[in-house]
Structures are given as structure tokens and as C-alpha cells.
Amino acid sequence: MSSAALFEEGEEFVDAEMFADALDSFQAAWDALPEPKADQEQAIQICAAISDCYFHLESWSACHDAMQNALRCGASVGNPFVRLRLGQSLYELGNEREAANWLVPVYLMEGRAPFEDDPKYLEFFRGKLAPPEGGWPEGW
CATH class of the missing domain: 1.20.58 (Methane Monooxygenase Hydroxylase; Chain G, domain 1)
Known part of the structure; x- marks a missing residue:
């Protein structure tokens, strides 16, 4: 499955407030990005979505780290x-x-x-x- 399709799947889980499932999809979208990942157009969006899922799952350190990664990708x-x-x-x-x-x-x-x-x-x-x-x- 492509990174874009995995991201879209994650968005559907977010809409249903299924944040753990959304996180899995967003992580898979990240993994599907070609190297160097940080240079890919969708990298910031994926990192921000991962951070948002961690926020809703109350995993504060992971939320912070994911958003820091978004900044490293150019957010x-x-x-x-x-x-x-x-x-x-x-x-x-x-x-x-x-x-x-x-x-x-x-x-x-x-x-x-x-x-x-x-x-x-x-x-x-x-x-x-x-x-x-x-x-x-x-x-x-």
C-alpha cells in the first residue's frame, strides 16, 4: 500500500476516534516513504498526524518527539x-x-x-x- 493510501486510512481512523489504529496507519505511511524520508513532501503531514495520535493516546513524550521530527522535516x-x-x-x-x-x-x-x-x-x-x-x- 502506498504512503498516501496508508495516510488516508489513518485519517479515516482519526475521524472514527480510533487513535491507536490511526497511529498504526500513520506509522506504516512513514515507513512506506522512500529515503531520505525527511525530504519527502508528505513527511511533515505524517509526523504531525503521528504526534496528534500520541496526544490523543496521552503518550506525551512520543507526542513531543513526533512533532520535533516534523520540525526536522521542515515544519x-x-x-x-x-x-x-x-x-x-x-x-x-x-x-x-x-x-x-x-x-x-x-x-x-x-x-x-x-x-x-x-x-x-x-x-x-x-x-x-x-x-x-x-x-x-x-x-x-
């Missing part, structure tokens, strides 16, 4: 999803200072939306920020 540090998963995994690993460094820019770029599924991350770093003069804008 942008300015990508809000990359920053979100790195920050969340660092928070869960107990590295709050570094977690805040990754999460605050997501909040500044995207607002509350990325944090609505689990507001603990928003509460964590908002408590560390001084509100702007006049308070937080509506929806922030």
Missing part, C-alpha cells in the same frame, strides 16, 4: 498546530516554562479556538500573562 515553528501540540506535550511532561513559550503564540495568533476542547492549557498560561490595559478583548 514551520510558526504553524499554530505544531506549536499547540508541542506546548501541550511539554505541559504534560511538566516543563511549564517551555510549554508557555509554545502555547502563548498560538493564543495570540488564533485566540481561544484551539483551546476549546481542553481549556486547562488556556487557563495554565493565561494565568501567567498580564491582561492588556483595559482587560482582555471579548473572545480572548
Whole structure:
């Protein structure tokens, strides 16, 4: 099966919230990439999907490592999803200072939306920020 077909299969498992099965498909998609894997167009997408599965499976170290691999493959540090998963995994690993460094820019770029599924991350770093003069804008 091709890397693209395996990735699509993984996406179907994600849609069904079957994250362990999705992870297996994404890992197989990674394995199916030709060498050098990091140079392949789909490498970043696969690594991010692997990281996301590990996040949902609460495997924080593996989530962090997979997203670091996405960065090594060329993912942008300015990508809000990359920053979100790195920050969340660092928070869960107990590295709050570094977690805040990754999460605050997501909040500044995207607002509350990325944090609505689990507001603990928003509460964590908002408590560390001084509100702007006049308070937080509506929806922030």
C-alpha cells in the first residue's frame, strides 16, 4: 500500500476516534516513504498526524518527539498546530516554562479556538500573562 493510501486510512481512523489504529496507519505511511524520508513532501503531514495520535493516546513524550521530527522535516515553528501540540506535550511532561513559550503564540495568533476542547492549557498560561490595559478583548 502506498504512503498516501496508508495516510488516508489513518485519517479515516482519526475521524472514527480510533487513535491507536490511526497511529498504526500513520506509522506504516512513514515507513512506506522512500529515503531520505525527511525530504519527502508528505513527511511533515505524517509526523504531525503521528504526534496528534500520541496526544490523543496521552503518550506525551512520543507526542513531543513526533512533532520535533516534523520540525526536522521542515515544519514551520510558526504553524499554530505544531506549536499547540508541542506546548501541550511539554505541559504534560511538566516543563511549564517551555510549554508557555509554545502555547502563548498560538493564543495570540488564533485566540481561544484551539483551546476549546481542553481549556486547562488556556487557563495554565493565561494565568501567567498580564491582561492588556483595559482587560482582555471579548473572545480572548
